[in-house]
Amino acid sequence: MITAKNIWKRYNDQVVLERINISVNEGEFVTLVGASGCGKSTFLKMLLGIESPSTGDLLLDNQPIRTEPDSDRGIVFQHYSVFPHMTVLENVMAARAFARKGFSGYLFGQAKRDARTAALEILEQVGLSHAITRYPHELSGGMRQRLAIAQALLGKPRILLLDEPFGALDPGIRADMHQLVLDLWRTYKLTVFMVTHDLKEGFYLGTRLWVFDKVRHDPQAPSAYGATITYDLPIGKIDTSLYEQIDNQLRPVIIPDEPSMETPTHD
Template sequence: MIEVKNVGKSYDGNPVLERLNVTVQEGEFVTLVGASGCGKSTFLKMLLGTESPTSGELLLDGKPIADEPGPDRGIVFQQYSVFPHMTVLENVMAAVGFAQRGLTGYLFGSKRKQARLDAEAILKEVGLGHALKKYPHELSGGMKQRLAIAQALLGKPRILLLDEPFGALDPGIRADMHELVLRLWQEHKLTIFMVTHDIKEGFHLGTRLWVFDKLRHDPHAPQAYGATITYDLPIDHRARQPAPQTTEQTIAPLLAEAAS
């Protein structure tokens, strides 16, 4: 589904990513971990189409990914992108309106009726069926993230991009969100790419875990080289277990196996 062929990304001549070479099959759940500033979110932006590779090819179904967002790719950020003056239902319906051609995004007649039915259905699916008339300031952090996921899923994307979506949530709410995302992934047959700083979360959710890091370092020119995928670890979830208690318990044996 996704082919990454020797992709690199630079800003003002400073490489952020280099030598990315991976393929991803439809239906995989790929989690991305690594230090801040190593290009994880930049890679997500290239998949979304808001950034383009400086070098190499990034292909979707054998064709270059469009250099603009499309309905086949939905994204959820850590910061909630909602309209404070609109209700939960209106926020999700707005996602339909802004996806159509025109300047205003307004929906009329049968289009508005269908958008309302679709929005109510997806909000019920993510657990917000009881909150259709609430405004964003009345929602908890977990509810706002459920709203953001509903907005992303309404267009029925094939690919869902998650950029640290649960970093600001309390542990209990994060566990609920994990179960929600896993259920939606399976029910909607999504291909998911998720950036996280929590390695435990990455192993718990993903079917593959990518570690982004720099293979080459120059102490006299720290910006001379970009990061790449240093480890591509398959994760067997045939018997999915709760998230491990410590990072070392999980990643140390897998990294040792990958390096051998």
């Protein structure tokens, strides 16, 4: 479904990504981990179509990915992308309205009734059917993120892109959101790409784990080389030692120098 062929991404003289070669089948759930600034979100933006490779090919169904978002791709960010002046129901219906061609973005007649029916159905599935008349400021963080997921799913995308969607949530709420996303992935038969800084989350969710890191370094030109995918691992088949190796690669433990035992001399 998705193929990347020797993708490089540069911003002027800074190389962010290099030598990305992957293929993803429809229905896979891929988690992307790596240190801050290693290009995970940049790759996600290329999948969405708001960034393009500097060189190389990124293909969807053997055709170049369109360089603008479309109904094939839905995205959920860490910071809730909802409209504060609209109710929960209006927010989800707006996702259908904005997908329509034309200038107004408004829904009328049967189109509006269909959008309301579809919105109520997806709000039931994400656990927000009791809150359809509330406004975003009346919702908890987990409820706002459920709302953002409902918006993304209303267009029935084939691909769901998640950019650290649970980073701002408390651990208990995150566990509930993990189960929700897994349920929706199976129900809608989605292909999912999720960026996370939490390695445990990356190992728990989905079917496949990518680790982004730099393998080439030049101290005199730190921007000369970019990150690539250093590990591409099937979830559930990773032993503890490899987990610890990757964890230390992403979060290296700094061992302080031993204090000197020499007796100081005095002139």
